[in-house]
Each structure stands twice: as structure tokens, then as C-alpha cells.
Amino acid sequence: MTVVDLKAVPNVLIAEADPWTRDLLKQVVLTVRCDAQLDVCGDGQQAFALLGKKPYGLVIADRDLPGIGGLDLLRAVRQRRAVPALPFILLSERSDSASVREALPMAPTAYLTTPLDIEGLTKRLKVLLLEAGQEVSCDAPTLAPGTTLPRFLEQHRASSDGAPLLVDAQSALKGSLGPDGLDLALLEQAVRTDPQITAVLIAAANSAAQHRVSPAQTLEQALQRLGPVQGMNLVLGLTLKRSAQLSDPCLADYAERYWALSLRAADYGRTLAGMLNLDQERCYCAGLLHRLGDLAVLRCLQEWQQGGGELDTRAIDASLAEFGAAYGSALRTRWRLPLELRELIAAIYHLGGGVYSRESLVMNLAAQVAGLAPEEGVDVLASSKTARLLRVGVSELSRLLKAV
Structure with a gap:
């Protein structure tokens, strides 16, 4: 890791109910600041408790969190009248003017609608998490002394990120973009032989946030449910992970x-x-x-x-x-x-x-x-x-x- 003032290493809180969106947000933050100290949670009550335990340099929260909503979290943060104000990115499916106006008095740093514009989010995070001209690089974590290979694999079994990517996902995304945006049929054909992409998109399409009764069981069904933007974001998120390729x-x-x-x-x-x-x-x-x-x-x-x-x-x-x-x-x-x-x-x-x-x-x-x-x-x-x-x-x- 490059030499960085420890005080400048940001604590970031991500509060998002959907596990796949939560993981995507984590990967985007780590792409901008690989040394960021992340706390992630899936409900507002846990996020509220975390906010009371330590200072954060950035909060990213979904408006419709279970328990305490993201808007109420933002209100609680602003009532503390911290100077400077804590950067707070509010995510929401609601893009109507009434919903936006409701959030404006709490002065969110950004009000971003989902599915997310990953490129736009990345630009905002660079402004919030990096000084001008600052670059941070991180080495792969070193093994703890005495760790054996079987023990290492057993420890990682429950948290494995899955398989490496076996198709060129970046090229697949570029080749699937047309004048009208992402063509789902072209993307499906380009990535359909990749086990990791197929498994993750099916899992994401069947997550609780999708509110579906009949499960998606094929890549085509998953992409139809996720839609072009979310499907593209999830594939892009997979390319950002460590050891995505062998x-x-x-x-x-x-x-x-x-x-x-x-x-x-x-x-x-x-x-x-x-x-x-x-x-x-x-x-x-x-x-x-x-x-x-x-x-x-x-x-x-x-x-x-x-x-x-x-x-x-x-x-x-x-x-x-x-x-x-x-x-x-x-x-x-x-x-x-x-x-x-x-x-x-x-x-x-x-x-x-x-x-x-x-x-x-x-x-x-x-x-x-x-x-x-x-x-x-x-x-x-x-x-x-x-x-x-x-x-x-x-x-x-x-x-x-x-x-x-």
C-alpha cells in the first residue's frame, strides 16, 4: 500500500437491503479507495447503531431500508449539525419530483436513482474519497503466520466470491451496447457460457428485492427481470473484484x-x-x-x-x-x-x-x-x-x- 496519512483513510458505511446491490456498492467504493474501512448492513436500525459508534467519512444508504429508512437516517445525521457536514449519498428507486423535494431539506450530498449509473457514482466517489491527484494502491492480503492451505480454504468456503470470469466480460458489455443502450439478447449470447456470470445474475434476479414469485432459472430469464442497467452493473461489478481473472x-x-x-x-x-x-x-x-x-x-x-x-x-x-x-x-x-x-x-x-x-x-x-x-x-x-x-x-x- 502506498504511504497514506491514516487519518485520511475513510470509514464508509453502506446500508442497502439487497445483497447484490450492497456488494456492487462495496466493489465500486473499493475500486476508488482500496484502503477504505467498510461497514455494510442491510437494515436501517443496524445502520443507525453503527452511526452512533464511530465517525464516518461517507454514508451510502438506500431510501427504502427496512426498519429505519434512509431518509430518516439522513435526517438524524443532519440533526447532529456536524461541521463539515457528513457526506451522505441517498439511493432511491423514486425519481419523481415530490420524492426528490422531500429529501432536499436534509441536503443529501447526492440523490441517486436506481438502477445506478456506475460511471457517475465512481466520479462522485473520487471527489469525496480522494484528494486532488491522490492515488492509493493496495497489495494482496498476506497470509497469517502458520496458515496451512487446507485451513485457508476452509476459512474462505463460506465467503468465497465464486468462480473466476471465463469470458471477456468487458468486451461482452461493449459489444452489447447499441444506439438505444444495452441489448439484452446480445449480452446473453456473449456471456451465456460463463458459469460465474450466469450464477450471479440468476441469484440477483431472485433476490428478495425483486419481489418475484416464480424464480428465474436461466440466464435469459434473469436478464429480463433485472433489465439492461442492473444487468450491466452486476456484470461490471464482477470485473471489479479481486482475482476476477486467473x-x-x-x-x-x-x-x-x-x-x-x-x-x-x-x-x-x-x-x-x-x-x-x-x-x-x-x-x-x-x-x-x-x-x-x-x-x-x-x-x-x-x-x-x-x-x-x-x-x-x-x-x-x-x-x-x-x-x-x-x-x-x-x-x-x-x-x-x-x-x-x-x-x-x-x-x-x-x-x-x-x-x-x-x-x-x-x-x-x-x-x-x-x-x-x-x-x-x-x-x-x-x-x-x-x-x-x-x-x-x-x-x-x-x-x-x-x-x-
Whole structure:
């Protein structure tokens, strides 16, 4: 880290109910000031309590926070009559003149409507958090003395950011922009093979803030619910995160192999679902996401390496074997991916007891086909329990292999 006067390091409070918007705000702040001390919360009562415990250099709060709203938080801050006034950015879905006029007497530093203009927010944060000409850079966190690789991975399992990006998200966004703004269809086509982007957008589309009954289970459905601006913001936010791309050639090679496995299962699942008149895109999505945990482990291994840890292929293989499934399960649960989608992902690995949906059978068989060695035929698969339940024989399996 560059030498910075410790008094100039800002304490920033972010109060936002939606976890995905909260995470995006955190990433934008850290992009401007990587050394910022952040407190994040999802309700107004917690934000109010934090404001009473320590001084902040900036507050970013949503107007419609549960408990105590952002407008009431701003009112409480202004009643303290601090000099200079505490910078306070108020976020709101309301852009009507009456709502704006209601906030003006409390003198918010900025009143920003959502979905956010990330470029505009970044410019405001630079003015608020940096002196003219000031630059702050931060090194990767170093490992605590005595930390072992298994312990490091276990500690990060519950907080993992997920998989690295495997498509060029910046180019995808630029290529999807037209005269009328972002084209959702073009963006979907550009990023649809990326497990991390797909998982995060589906999770964000199903968050509580969306107030939806029927869950989005495919990337296309997620983008339609999020809309162009929020969809673009979330993809952009992923590119801002630490270790968003794998820079180590060995780890990148591992990621390419796991990505290829995901794509094969996804393509076979979609094609087989089409042959049986089932939901092709949901099956594709399940196949794409089934190696998300392994990819997330690879991303954490890069952070281990950047922190000063040693790494070789034996350690990589052992880490994937021990933690790949656990990381995937933790991510799917924490991100609250739809239960139906999680069941299809689970079916790729094994079929439990009881009654199976036809789509679960499709994904189990697709994984078996994807795992065939080049010299192996489909005769054994045709006699498997899964194929028999689907009534798929040698002819259909041969056609499947030719189609993908």
C-alpha cells in the first residue's frame, strides 16, 4: 500500500437491503479507495447503531431500508449539525419530483436513482474519497503466520466470491451496447457460457428485492427481470473484484479443463432435453453450473498464492478433491439458487432414491455421455438405469453424440 496519512483513510458505511446491490456498492467504493474501512448492513436500525459508534467519512444508504429508512437516517445525521457536514449519498428507486423535494431539506450530498449509473457514482466517489491527484494502491492480503492451505480454504468456503470470469466480460458489455443502450439478447449470447456470470445474475434476479414469485432459472430469464442497467452493473461489478481473472497459467489451465467439462454437460443436457421436449435452457444452465465449486476453489488458490503461499499441481489436485463439492454446495445455498436448478445440478453427480423428474434423468445421462472416453461406445450407457427410465437407446445416444 502506498504511504497514506491514516487519518485520511475513510470509514464508509453502506446500508442497502439487497445483497447484490450492497456488494456492487462495496466493489465500486473499493475500486476508488482500496484502503477504505467498510461497514455494510442491510437494515436501517443496524445502520443507525453503527452511526452512533464511530465517525464516518461517507454514508451510502438506500431510501427504502427496512426498519429505519434512509431518509430518516439522513435526517438524524443532519440533526447532529456536524461541521463539515457528513457526506451522505441517498439511493432511491423514486425519481419523481415530490420524492426528490422531500429529501432536499436534509441536503443529501447526492440523490441517486436506481438502477445506478456506475460511471457517475465512481466520479462522485473520487471527489469525496480522494484528494486532488491522490492515488492509493493496495497489495494482496498476506497470509497469517502458520496458515496451512487446507485451513485457508476452509476459512474462505463460506465467503468465497465464486468462480473466476471465463469470458471477456468487458468486451461482452461493449459489444452489447447499441444506439438505444444495452441489448439484452446480445449480452446473453456473449456471456451465456460463463458459469460465474450466469450464477450471479440468476441469484440477483431472485433476490428478495425483486419481489418475484416464480424464480428465474436461466440466464435469459434473469436478464429480463433485472433489465439492461442492473444487468450491466452486476456484470461490471464482477470485473471489479479481486482475482476476477486467473493470472497464474497453471490455475488458468485447470480452469479451462473444468470449464470444458461444464460446457460439455451443458450442451449434452440441452440437446437431449430438446430431443425429449423438455426445458432445454434450464438443463443447459444446470450443466454449466455443476463445476462452479471447483472453479471457485481455483480462484481461492490464486488468492492463497498471491498472499505468499506455495502451490504445485499436487496441492491443486488435493484441494479440488477435498473442497470442490463443498464450495459448490456453499455457493448454491448462499446465493439461494432456485431449488429446481439445484436438484438438476445434484442429479449430474448421482440420482438419489425416490421419484426422479425427467429433467433430472436428462442431466444424469448427459453427464455420463460427457464423461465417455473417445474410444468408448454408447452401448453400456443405453443399458443404464437412467437411459432405460428415459427410454433412450443406442440410436438416440448416437444421434446425441453427433449433434454436440
